[in-house]
Amino acid sequence: MRFLHTADWHIGKTLNDFSLLADQQETFKQLEQVAKENAVDAIVVAGDLYDRSIPNEAAIKVLNKMLQTLNLDDHFPLLAISGNHDSATRLSTGQDWFAYRSFYLSTDLSGAFSPITIQDTQFFLLPFFGIQEVRNYFNDDTIKNVNDAMQRITIEMTKYFAPNKTHVLVAHFFAAGSKRTADSETLVEVGGLSAVATSTLAPFDYVALGHLHNRKALNDEKIKYSGSPMKFSVSEAKQEKGVWIIDTAPFNVKWVPLKPVHDxxxxxxxxxxxxxxxxxxxxxxxxxxxxxxxxxxxxxxxxxxxxxxxxxxxxxTHQARQARLNFDKKRVQESPLDLLAEFYSQTLGSGMTEKQRAWAEKALTKVMKGEE
Amino acid sequence: MRFLHTADWHIGKTLNDFSLLADQQETFKQLEQVAKENAVDAIVVAGDLYDRSIPNEAAIKVLNKMLQTLNLDDHFPLLAISGNHDSATRLSTGQDWFAYRSFYLSTDLSGAFSPITIQDTQFFLLPFFGIQEVRNYFNDDTIKNVNDAMQRITIEMTKYFAPNKTHVLVAHFFAAGSKRTADSETLVEVGGLSAVATSTLAPFDYVALGHLHNRKALNDEKIKYSGSPMKFSVSEAKQEKGVWIIDTAPFNVKWVPLKPVHDxxxxxxxxxxxxxxxxxxxxxxxxxxxxxxxxxxxxxxxxxxxxxxxxxxxxxTHQARQARLNFDKKRVQESPLDLLAEFYSQTLGSGMTEKQRAWAEKALTKVMKGEE
Incomplete structure (x- = not known):
């Protein structure tokens, strides 16, 4: 089969005070066109459909229309999960009716273990999760971080693997490559405590990720971020945006760029x-x-x-205490805590104290979980 | 055919600081039981499904589950409209998928003129509307008040009347009886500018109303408020709550009371x-x-x-300036402005000035339209 992999639509996002809604609608038309031209059998949206947990009414109208267009008008099966920017509950409205029309929306951990089979492929739809949720679900307090959690989830999912099928995971988290170091302890540290090691995801034939907006944030043959379909911040100015088209047999991955509406x-x-x-x-x-x-x-x-x-x-350029963090491609793979620490020291001219660092880590964990 | 008429669920409502969510779930079970025992062919919910335009997540979970139970589990066709407490846009999420499962949710004036036919009956689903919306829709600035608007809407709806069918209107507004006076000018004044005269609704065989929580607010053979399924305020303490069961041929209306969970x-x-x-x-x-x-x-x-x-x-009892308005059954039919004026004078010991009265009328109009 052939499917389209996209993520991080962030419908309702603004760039400073400028609404991006019209650009998002134009970009969507390109995406729809790509899906049609490539005659895909399904479309995967790997989380962050909305930009915030309580989107405004204009954003709701736009996303509802997009999903309706792809699913009810164009008859594409949809496979979607909630991301950390979505409210799982708000996004879930209607999901039981969606499923009758081949629109599979997973917003709850418990739904991740009922794979959706389309042709030769099983899709495991894992919504964004908090570690405590996984501890509760498996009644296992030994789960210490997101990589532990994902190891446990992966083991559970493999129980539902049908032989002779392609196994695709759709997920929304920070994954860090294993190529930079051979030591697995260190590799998790690449992304701090909030990263899943790519080695954890080895059982899957393809992993369709959302969360990071740069598709080059991870360099892996079969574990990919699609990135966002359009540029959402100045730090994304130089990124090429687009979608992946995946063929399962024989396995093939093709990048299809989308043009910026307003660059x-x-x-x-x-x-x-x-x-x-x-x-x-x-x-x-x-x-x-x-x-x-x-x-x-x-x-x-x-x-x-x-x-x-x-x-x-x-x-x-010539202003004292220039408070600007220059992202380059490598830096995106550093942990959020390290990036924050550098930003702090660039801005204030001295590093964080131990106490501040601990506090920042706590706050970042909350942010990653999407708590408010 | 036989259908159940309910309205004003106000899921998520609190009574002072007490959550009513558990009581609402228990009351719902009674309603579901009534629908099953009476083997109804459809369930009408005449607006105000939620208590507020942005319901919290707990309320969303509860309403989603109720609708799913009635429609997907129990297989009752559902006919629902948005009320002034609902956000039409937020409530509308999923409606295009709902329709495939005989759940008809109307949140937009334009949808009111496509009747839903079930057996011998055409249902016209008219969501809560603002007067300006109706002016725009018909491109008619001569529409001055809600009764004018409803006259125009009724004329339009009758164009879609199929002969030999029963014609049911589902709506959410303040209707005022015509029995108290023969003068149509005065009758509209019974409920102030915000009321629809029952005579305007004459073309329909039954009008299933929501908005007023007391089913006795209107005394008419075929134009009825179901009232809320449970008591939502002290002013409703003495009201009997329940649902109507309507048979279309021969026409028959039966009141089925629901028991208070916590009175x-x-x-x-x-x-x-x-x-x-x-x-x-x-x-x-x-x-x-x-x-x-x-x-x-x-x-x-x-x-x-x-x-x-x-x-x-x-x-x-013995406190100066007792700021309490004693509602009795007749008072409910007075206009909101008159009630407010009396409350003001009871509370402050003197009546409103002309200026204050004008301001209050403007504010009340906004409130009736659900603006924030």
């Missing part, structure tokens, strides 16, 4: 040059601007907005 | 007597207490709560 540009230069170059750029696109002037220019943001109306961030 | 009692007496009598009452029930002692009793609410843990309101 995010990173511009750097002197005020006069930026204004001179403005005619080369679309007023509808988004801009992150680094201003290299040494002198202070009064009201510079508003002046620049006359040429670049959608400036989402403005930095000055 | 609301109105008690009045001296502190010593109230305590003496406490053993006659269930600690799980709800109490509105009027204390007749003239002397001040320190910390009296907490003392009474030792005997009546669920006191929802406490009044003192």
């Amino acid at each position: 995010i540009h990173l511009l750097k230069g002197k005020f006069a040059d930026l204004i001179k170059d403005a005619s080369n750029y679309s007023a509808e696109d988004f801009y992150d601007i680094e201003l290299t002037n040494k002198e202070r220019i009064p009201d510079v943001l508003n002046k620049l907005r006359e040429y670049y109306p959608k400036i989402v961030s403005l930095h000055r | 609301i009692h109105l008690l009045k007496g001296k502190f010593a007597d109230l305590i003496k009598d406490a053993s006659n009452y269930s600690a799980e029930d709800f109490y509105d207490i009027e204390l007749t002692n003239k002397e001040r009793i320190p910390d009296v609410l907490n003392k009474l709560r030792e005997y009546y843990p669920k006191i929802v309101s406490l009044h003192r």
